[in-house]
Amino acid sequence: MKNYIKHSEWNIIEEGFDPSLNKISESIFSIGNGRMGQRANFEEHYGGETLQGNYVAGVYYPDKTRVGWWKNGYPEYFAKVLNAVNWISINIKVNGEILDLHTAKVLDFKRVLDMQGGTLTRTFSVELQNGNVLDVEAVRFCSIVDDEAGAIKYTLTPRNFDGEIEVESILDGDVSNQDSNYDEQFWNVVDSAVGEFAWLTMETKKTTFWVTSGMHTHISQDGHALNQKPTYGSKEKCVSQRFIVKTKKNQATSIYKFAVNLSSENYRREELAEAALGTLKRIVAKGFDKMLLEQAEAWKKKWEHGDVIIEGDIAAQQAIRFNIFQMHQTYTGEDARLNIGPKGFTGEKYGGSTYWDTEAYCLPFYLATADQKVAENLLIYRYKHLEKAIENAAKLGFTNGAALYPMVTINGEECHNEWEITFEEIHRNGAIAFAIFNYIRYTGENSYLVQYGLEVLIGIARFWAQRVNWSIEKKKFVMLGVTGPNEYENNINNNWYTSTIATWCLKYTIEAMEEAEEQDPERFAQILTKTKFKAEEEVANWQAIIDQMYYPEDKNLGIFLQQDGYLDKEQILVKDLPDSDRPLNQKWSWDRILRSCFIKQADVLQGIYFFEEDYDIETIRRNYDFYEARTVHESSLSPCVHAIIAAKLGDLDRAYEFYLRTSRLDLDDYNNDTEDGLHITSMAGTWLSVVEGFGGMRIKHNQLHLYPVLPKNWKSYTFKIGFRGTTITVNVDHEKVSLASNSAHNLTLNIFGENVELSGKKTIEVFLKSFTH
């Protein structure tokens, strides 16, 4: 864990330059706009440790798989999002010496991510080896108004010299991924042009995506534009604009760089260069200041709608805003071909691919904070991949239209190739079905079932029906050889979570079929024909599994068992682990981890979180007490689930502790892995731990329910949720909960178990309850 980020309500601040923290900061200070994003790499050359990262949404490369022993069923490749053209590069020479923070003496350094305005600013002073001292301020952003564009203002001020500054502004396509399996480069150059408006078109190998990047650079001194034409440079995969300017002591020289990245996902190849030039000229005409202003206005709107305000706890306030900010930077939901990678645009790990994280954690965030279309697009993404999921299951030997969605994917094909995950971590299928249920529960939009949802559910149900087998010994259906969400146990039998979500899927699919038949018999008949569904036989089989499924539990302890053999393990508690052993995944051998009782992430508790209404409060408490004591939370997805359950149980101190852990996971580098990139998908979980945890939000029987509690070191908190056309503002302080709606319509919601009527423009106040169930 680190503690170097300064606490501030709206800004993320780093003071002083410590090269050993640079890669962590490159992740934390990342910027993006849903179409493109980048790590906080320096504009000028940097000879120290860095992970270069500029990413363009939807553009990937199928990197040929590398494994120890090949197993049938493994995918041939791992699709990964690519480090694309470096558009921020501005190399500086001062009186002939290259500016490089690795070799210069850094006198002063500060990085600020302004979450209100959506900008990254870096200010520093350096003394070069030639004795020249200068101040630099670099401001940049990825525009959320012109979402194919980014802009930089880079200002240099000499402090003790007059002389010459050489500026080389570059589009650099000579880039690679550090995680490339065979040290290959993934891009070929197609074409380029130099000039005032320069551009470079690169093509990905194999997938043949084209990306055209364009740039324009100009310089001003003391606020006046210099009328200096640059010299143009071009070499393979690289174009540049070079300026040499004379400068005097204390004179500010500002370099304005405008850049665009357009991809063949959105334009015909032959139109790309022209379109890039058009966009580039448009933003240059707009100018840096206007773009900056528009950026601030657009972010203001986002915050008006989606801010969570916490009074009395700056660390908590900064953290929730950071999580919300990064979610917005990653995914805007306008394009159903895109999804949310666990690292977003902040690193290479997880390949920018889609995981169950989207359905289990991100969907509820977007349901409550964005237009309904955004959540629908996330579901449609999977609908479009149904055929591939059926092919994927067939590859593993399943038949009759059974669908196994991939653990990791960009285009619907499985990319992951560790057998214990690819073949066994099949619970992901359950999360995809649960998301359909969750969407309909939240929006009331039943028609989604007949339009898209039912086909997906049938494929998933068929998979589960074939994945169980009858145990003669147990006289029950069992599910063997699986990996639950807790990846610290593999190839286990009867993982409670997986078996529970599997039978839930079967039940829900049966209900969904009845619902769909009633809603639209014609479309329902089409679906039966399309899926060649044998109604009586298949439903009877599903029902038999539902009725006779085996779930491991321990009656004495009154808990569900993680898996059949869990209690055979030596039962040690996390509190008894020495600090020096943690994180286990960096300190222990894999063998030792697998044999231990330690749980990576919520597993039984994940199931209790999803199906909370099926369990009484004492059952929840017993399972929570047992599993929390054994969970090391080495997956970022874990603490938020524990926070929500702890809040439900009235254990506010623990809930608060988990909240801080999930929300400051990256800011404080809890798991020692922020340098790989931010944990974007778990950031949605942070939001859930406030709204579902402290706010107690649930949707039951078409109604919004709240049961707010206040952590003791908060004065108050406020959040907004959109529910069926109404935005509701919830403010909680020590005495009361205030509820306001933005709509003229009446809305009945349930607070502390009682119905209240919320009508337009009036605020309702309800006294806070002490915790009772």
Ligand code: BGC
């Ligand atoms: C977790 C998975 C998760 C993946 C991507 C892994 O560490 O165990 O549950 O899907 O990270 O976030």
